Amino acid sequence: MKAHRSLSLALLTGLLLSACGTGGTPKDTQAPQVALTVAPTSLTAAGQATFTATATDNVGVTAVEFYDGDKLIATDKEAPFTVSQNYAAADNGAHTIKAVAVDAAGNRGSASGTLTVNIQTAPSGDTEKPQVSLTVTPAELTANGTATFKATATDNVGVKSVAFYDGDQLLDTDTEAPYEYSQNYSAADNGTHTIRAVAVDAAGNQGEAAGTFTVKIQTTPGQDVEKPQVSLTATPQTLTAAGSVKLVATASDNVGVTKVTFYRGDTKIGEDTSAPYEATDNLTAANNGTVTYRAVAMDAAGNSATTTTTVTVNVPVTPPPADTTKPKVKVTAQPAQLLLPGQVTFTADVTDDRGVVRVDFYDNGRLVLADTAAPYAVSRTYGYADNGQHIITVRAYDQQGNMGETSLTFTVAIGEADALEPNDSIATPVSLNIGTPLQGTVFGQDRDFDYFKFDAEAGDMLKLTVKSVSVNPASTLDPYVMILMPDGKTVLEKDDDSGTGMESEIRFNVPQTGTYYVVVTSFDIHDEPDASDNKATNTYQIALTRR
Known part of the structure; x- marks a missing residue:
């Protein structure tokens, strides 16, 4: 009887457990919702791209996986879900970036975006250094003043930049010819200075030229010939969206700092005469690359000290708005009508906001010329058989395929040779x-x-x-x-x-x-x-x- 009672109890327990399972929490089958932002959407210089996902779920997101194609880049388990990835010329091409959000039940939702990498590279195997020459003017300074350094640089592929140094101190980096820089010197700089111009090409090859000049400024007893001390910071050091950079210089001097002047390259962006010495600069995609800032601290005696820092700018390039403007076209005929067999020249006056790529001329619907260079004109020869009206149509196309059109009606009215001649007298009727x-x-x-x-x-x-x-x-x-x-x-x-x-x-x-x-x-x-x-x-x- 006990065994029978035990079996009945086990059966009852199983039935109860089964009933509990049937009436429990429903299984979560809803996938997370995801949106993905790729910034920038295109890279034209080696640098970082940042991928940011916004993910929501009815229960909760446990992780977001980021993929470049089929390759897992990273997994982020906490909001904000973001990851940055470095790209170089070796990565040139279109990249499909995917963000996959996962919830606790294993449901997966995804979103995709595209990143285009188009970084110019030097020709394979480019090991040729740029050729550089340097001119320092004047050769000697005997009074407080400016020395100018001019570099001429050439390369088999192309010069990317020229950096000027006084000894080992970077003075400035110039990215466009003519490569030139000017620096102030005072008695505090007395001595011989070795100026270097270092040219760099796209492959990283460096060519260098050096020159010397002497600062020999007479001093008087008690004259202040001590330079200020100066350092410079820029915030942020990397810019991925158009915005401002804050420059802060820390400057000190044995007597006193009178001012700190801030430069971006050779462009003065600000001057501050009291601590804290600060300036602000705005940067956009037009500044993409490495931007060099200088802070020049000066004291009352004219002694100056220079320091530099750099900011990396990688702002997505916003494509210009879609071009939907049609070219404007006018056409003229010379002569305006033809009464004798001969030639007529049709000239089109075409303008466009982006540029004209082709102008087609039609005579009564038949293409007679496709002209790709201004002045846009075509000459046609007509005879008696061409008598009548000719509709001359001109269609102009721009780079985006927008087409502007105009027409004129031209008349050929050539008199037929009088077959009745000679009948000019009563003797020859x-x-x-x-x-x-x-x-x-x-x-x-x-x-x-x-x-x-x-x-x-x-x-x-x-x-x-x-x-x-x-x-x-x-x-x-x-x-x-x-x-x-x-x-x-x-x-x-x-x-x-x-x-x-x-x-x-x-x-x-x-x-x-x-x-x-x-x-x-x-x-x-x-x-x-x-x-x-x-x-x-x-x-x-x-x-x-x-x-």
């Missing part, structure tokens, strides 16, 4: 048949008269029409026509503009059977004895019809 129009031109001489003839019988009811058919819509031809009797002298009819617009139209009945003559010219020639109207656009059509 061209036959005009009823129902067959002919085309001629009042052109080729200052005062052109064209002669025609036709045969008709007495009583024929006819109509003679002469109208301008120039392809040039701006043609000024106003035809004038006369019908002469068979004697070639007597005017039967004459007309200027009885037809539509300025057309000449004569309706007449033939008075007698015979050969009649027609004379065509322009009204200008008819109206003024000395006038000329010699234009290739003076094209007309003459037609004789029955009515």
